[in-house]
Amino acid sequence: MKNVKNVSRRSFLKGLGLASGGLIIASGTTLFIGCEPKEVVEFNPNLFVQLNSDGNLILVASRSEMGQGVRTSLTSVIADEMEADWDRVSIKQAVGDVKYGDQNTDGSKSVRLLYEEMRKIGAATKAVLIAAAAKKWEVPASELKAENHFVISNSGKKIGFGELVEIAKTIEVPKDVVLKDPKDFKFIGKYLPSKDVENLSNGSAVFGLDKRLDNMKFAAIKRCPVTFGTVKSFDKTEALKIAGVIDVVEIPRVEKPFGPLGGVAVVATNTWAAFKGKEALKVEWDFGANANYDTEEYMKQITANVQKKGKVAKTVGNVDSAFKSATKTIESTYQLPHLVHTPMEVPNAVVWVQENTCEVWAPTQEPQRTRTEVSAFLETDEKNVTVNVTFLGGGFGRKSKPDYVVEAAAVSKAINAPVQVVWSREDDIQHGYYHTIAAQYMKGSLDKDGKVTGWLHRFALPSIASTFAPGTVDPAPFEAASATNVPFEIPNMQVETGEAPAHVRIGWMRSVINIPHGFAINVFADELANEAGVDPLEFRLNLIGSDRIEDTKNEYKYDTARLKHVLKQAAKNADWGKKLPEGHAMGLAVHYSFLSYVASVVEVSVVNNKVKVHNIHSVIDCGLAVNKNTITAQMEGAAIFGMSLAFYGKITAKDGAIEQTNFGDYQMLRMPQAPNIHIEIVENNEKPTGVGEPGVPVIAPAIVNAIFKATGNRYRTLPLKDYKLV
Amino acid sequence: MTKLKINGETHTIDVDPDMPLLWAIRDIIGFTGTKFGCGKGFCGACMVLMNGNAVNSCQLPVSAVGDNELITVEGQTENLQLLQKSWAEHNVPQCGFCQSGQLITATALLNGNSNPSDEDINNAMVRNICRCGTYPRIKKAINHSVELKNKG
Numbered sequence: 001m002k003n004v005k006n007v008s009r010r011s012f013l014k015g016l017g018l019a020s021g022g023l024i025i026a027s028g029t030t031l032f033i034g035c036e037p038k039e040v041v042e043f044n045p046n047l048f049v050q051l052n053s054d055g056n057l058i059l060v061a062s063r064s065e066m067g068q069g070v071r072t073s074l075t076s077v078i079a080d081e082m083e084a085d086w087d088r089v090s091i092k093q094a095v096g097d098v099k100y101g102d103q104n105t106d107g108s109k110s111v112r113l114l115y116e117e118m119r120k121i122g123a124a125t126k127a128v129l130i131a132a133a134a135k136k137w138e139v140p141a142s143e144l145k146a147e148n149h150f151v152i153s154n155s156g157k158k159i160g161f162g163e164l165v166e167i168a169k170t171i172e173v174p175k176d177v178v179l180k181d182p183k184d185f186k187f188i189g190k191y192l193p194s195k196d197v198e199n200l201s202n203g204s205a206v207f208g209l210d211k212r213l214d215n216m217k218f219a220a221i222k223r224c225p226v227t228f229g230t231v232k233s234f235d236k237t238e239a240l241k242i243a244g245v246i247d248v249v250e251i252p253r254v255e256k257p258f259g260p261l262g263g264v265a266v267v268a269t270n271t272w273a274a275f276k277g278k279e280a281l282k283v284e285w286d287f288g289a290n291a292n293y294d295t296e297e298y299m300k301q302i303t304a305n306v307q308k309k310g311k312v313a314k315t316v317g318n319v320d321s322a323f324k325s326a327t328k329t330i331e332s333t334y335q336l337p338h339l340v341h342t343p344m345e346v347p348n349a350v351v352w353v354q355e356n357t358c359e360v361w362a363p364t365q366e367p368q369r370t371r372t373e374v375s376a377f378l379e380t381d382e383k384n385v386t387v388n389v390t391f392l393g394g395g396f397g398r399k400s401k402p403d404y405v406v407e408a409a410a411v412s413k414a415i416n417a418p419v420q421v422v423w424s425r426e427d428d429i430q431h432g433y434y435h436t437i438a439a440q441y442m443k444g445s446l447d448k449d450g451k452v453t454g455w456l457h458r459f460a461l462p463s464i465a466s467t468f469a470p471g472t473v474d475p476a477p478f479e480a481a482s483a484t485n486v487p488f489e490i491p492n493m494q495v496e497t498g499e500a501p502a503h504v505r506i507g508w509m510r511s512v513i514n515i516p517h518g519f520a521i522n523v524f525a526d527e528l529a530n531e532a533g534v535d536p537l538e539f540r541l542n543l544i545g546s547d548r549i550e551d552t553k554n555e556y557k558y559d560t561a562r563l564k565h566v567l568k569q570a571a572k573n574a575d576w577g578k579k580l581p582e583g584h585a586m587g588l589a590v591h592y593s594f595l596s597y598v599a600s601v602v603e604v605s606v607v608n609n610k611v612k613v614h615n616i617h618s619v620i621d622c623g624l625a626v627n628k629n630t631i632t633a634q635m636e637g638a639a640i641f642g643m644s645l646a647f648y649g650k651i652t653a654k655d656g657a658i659e660q661t662n663f664g665d666y667q668m669l670r671m672p673q674a675p676n677i678h679i680e681i682v683e684n685n686e687k688p689t690g691v692g693e694p695g696v697p698v699i700a701p702a703i704v705n706a707i708f709k710a711t712g713n714r715y716r717t718l719p720l721k722d723y724k725l726v
Numbered sequence: 727m728t729k730l731k732i733n734g735e736t737h738t739i740d741v742d743p744d745m746p747l748l749w750a751i752r753d754i755i756g757f758t759g760t761k762f763g764c765g766k767g768f769c770g771a772c773m774v775l776m777n778g779n780a781v782n783s784c785q786l787p788v789s790a791v792g793d794n795e796l797i798t799v800e801g802q803t804e805n806l807q808l809l810q811k812s813w814a815e816h817n818v819p820q821c822g823f824c825q826s827g828q829l830i831t832a833t834a835l836l837n838g839n840s841n842p843s844d845e846d847i848n849n850a851m852v853r854n855i856c857r858c859g860t861y862p863r864i865k866k867a868i869n870h871s872v873e874l875k876n877k878g
């Protein structure tokens with residue numbers, strides 16, 4: 001009998017849309033056991049909270065989960081203010097809809113922008129529940145408090161949240177709420193495990209790639225090897241001979257920043273047939289304007305650009321006269337290649353275009369933009385398009401760009417059936433949005449006491465702005481900021497930019513412009529320290545100089561004392577200056593990005609010209625640490641991500657086509673190379689700031705600085721595999 | 727017709743004998759816990775156990791499986807379940823996409839070696855990429871499982 005009841009109750013829940021979709025985790029659900037099913041009443045004080053009369057609490061995550069733990073972090077803030085029992089909480093992923101506010105999950109800003117909001121939502125819900133109990137017991141609310149999913153009175157009476165639902169529905173949600181004293185936080189600031197850890201370890205979490213629909217087809221798309229090249233003609237005969245291939249359709253190029261590149265789609269009954277069909281397909285291309293893109297030549301060109309005066313982005317004092325009167329000047333040029341995101345889950349999307357509606361299931365960092373782009377493509381109103389957000393198997397910025405979802409909409413429309421478009425790893429590496437390629441020239445001067453008197457930073461790199469405004473050759477202001485905001489107390493400083501046209505789609509990748517700038521600034525500072533004959537730690541602290549607030553023109557202050565603090569802590573944790581085994585050395589880097597302060601000290605050894613990283617000590621000050629578990633994980637992951645790009649990261653183009661194909665020639669760090677990683681999170685109650693990205697930029701320069709210390713060789717271009725060091 | 731023994735059940739499917747096991751599992755039989763990461767044997771996202779050993783299912787045609795017993799991440803086997811517990815204990819997954827493969831490789835390691843050294847762990851796990859960088863936690867979780875196992 002019990003089983004029968006369970007089934008009927010499940011279908012009841014399904015009717016409410018609660019048991020479908022795979023993103024709901026029915027943790028702690030005991031409502032089916034025993035007694036007759038009783039109608040569950042819902043209380044929805046706002047978009048993010050649903051409290052059921054059985055006590056189950058469903059909290060909505062409006063941001064996309066890609067491994068940064070945002071589903072847990074955001075909902076735990078609501079639960080904390082609500083005094084909810086975390087075991088009664090399940091998380092529901094929001095669809096893409098403006099009613100949830102901004103859902104764009106990039107720029108390390110979900111917690112930063114939503115923390116206060118989520119607290120208020122939790123506090124308001126708690127206030128309603130207390131008011132409901134006050135009404136029921138006819139006592140003043142001031143005699144009541146909420147604790148662990150109950151409202152409790154001074155006299156010791158106790159009632160569960162769920163039992164208050166009926167009355168709560170009659171009470172107006174207050175606008176002004178009292179927030180908890182941070183010292184009473186139960187989840188915020190703790191090492192709270194992810195709610196999703198089990199689903200993510202037993203194969204049950206539904207990623208985009210795992211979405212299945214009845215009658216769903218699979219499609220692979222052949223795209224032009226040269227960016228923005230177009231289809232001249234194609235011959236589908238051989239493709240159609242592959243067992244399982246159903247159809248071959250042309251996909252238009254949509255000339256928008258997130259428009260599909262265009263190409264020819266092979267539709268099949270399974271992914272493998274689609275891949276094979278794509279291989280068999282013959283396409284004639286018109287390669288277009290980027291057919292001569294050659295990154296080796298291009299690097300020479302932008303390197304030449306930074307040897308001559310560029311456009312001035314910032315100037316303080318007079319660098320020219322500083323250089324003239326200096327005791328010593330040094331110059332260095334740094335070259336960094338294109339990179340690509342390679343999230344573990346390739347771009348993919350399921351789309352079903354029907355007569356008047358369209359439903360999307362996609363691993364997307366930007367559900368609202370996805371909705372806008374898909375409805376624009378289908379020439380339909382946004383209200384006809386539903387965007388369901390699945391788990392993302394990594395994003396790193398790639399999945400902010402919904403070109404792959406629009407592709408699936410195009411295929412579904414063409415074949416009149418639901419379809420999953422799957423990129424191969426080769427597609428992902430060869431048709432992405434690339435992290436920029438950068439040449440940077442630095443010049444510095446020292447006086448007779450070894451003090452830095454002049455600092456010139458000149459860079460040329462194709463801009464992300466070129467993806468939005470084709471033809472752009474200058475960096476956008478945000479791409480200069482991480483060079484112009486360098487907080488060094490140097491009397492004469494100048495930042496200049498050179499021109500750099502783009503020949504591939506340039507996009508943001510985890511840490512974005514902070515990767516090249518963080519590299520050049522940190523390595524050059526180390527070179528100056530060496531010229532001055534001063535220990536790099538002491539030298540860097542002196543460069544940062546006095547405690548002060550730099551003008552960031554926003555509400556978050558750039559505090560040099562916090563910057564120095566993370567550096568000192570990283571050095572202390574690594575025992576900077578201690579005696580190391582033969583061939584070992586330490587290097588450091590410090591960088592401010594996404595409003596957070598990060599320093600890393602790495603210990604390397606170089607033996608027989610092979611580098612091994614033994615230890616990384618990173619320290620982050622990201623204001624109030626909302627979830628220390630995920631922050632630590634993000635910092636560990638950032639260290640590995642930084643090592644991957646330092647060791648192996650290099651995308652090259654020849655005759656307009658990307659040369660790398662898969663993880664064999666675009667390598668990732670693997671477990672044997674992973675060092676011991678030690679993370680410290682600075683304790684404070686400042687506003688929360690970015691976490692996902694700021695841990696990355698310091699890693700490569702710290703490694704290069706350590707290698708210099710160990711060997712006397714200065715590596716100014718990456719990756720290190722080009723020097724056969726790894 | 728091809729017969730595949732997966733997680734203790736036999737599935738009969740009608741596919742091209744060259745179809746890699748990965749796609750037969752994911753697209754034909756419908757177990758999606760086993761992941762596609764590269765399709766070329768580089769990343770380990772597609773690992774399954776075949777007679778207790780970890781194999782890249784993207785590299786194995788269904789015709790080569792024969793009678794061998796397959797276990798995917800959805801399956802039940804002692805070491806896998808033990809590791810899954812340790813994975814939770816150490817909060818291993820970030821995005822989670824690589825973790826099925828990581829768990830299967832780790833299960834095969836423990837199947838063949840009840841007390842792996844650090845080097846044994848590295849040698850086994852080198853086959854699996856984690857782009858999110860969960861290696862330190864994976865290592866801790868494996869060691870934790872080994873401890874639990876050896877405690878009895």
Ligand code: FES
Pocket residue numbers: 761762763764765766767768769770771772773782783784785
């Ligand atoms: S998908 Fe099989 S090894 Fe990568």
Ligand code: FES
Pocket residue numbers: 067344393394819820821822823824825855856857858859860
């Ligand atoms: S957890 Fe994301 S790739 Fe490993």
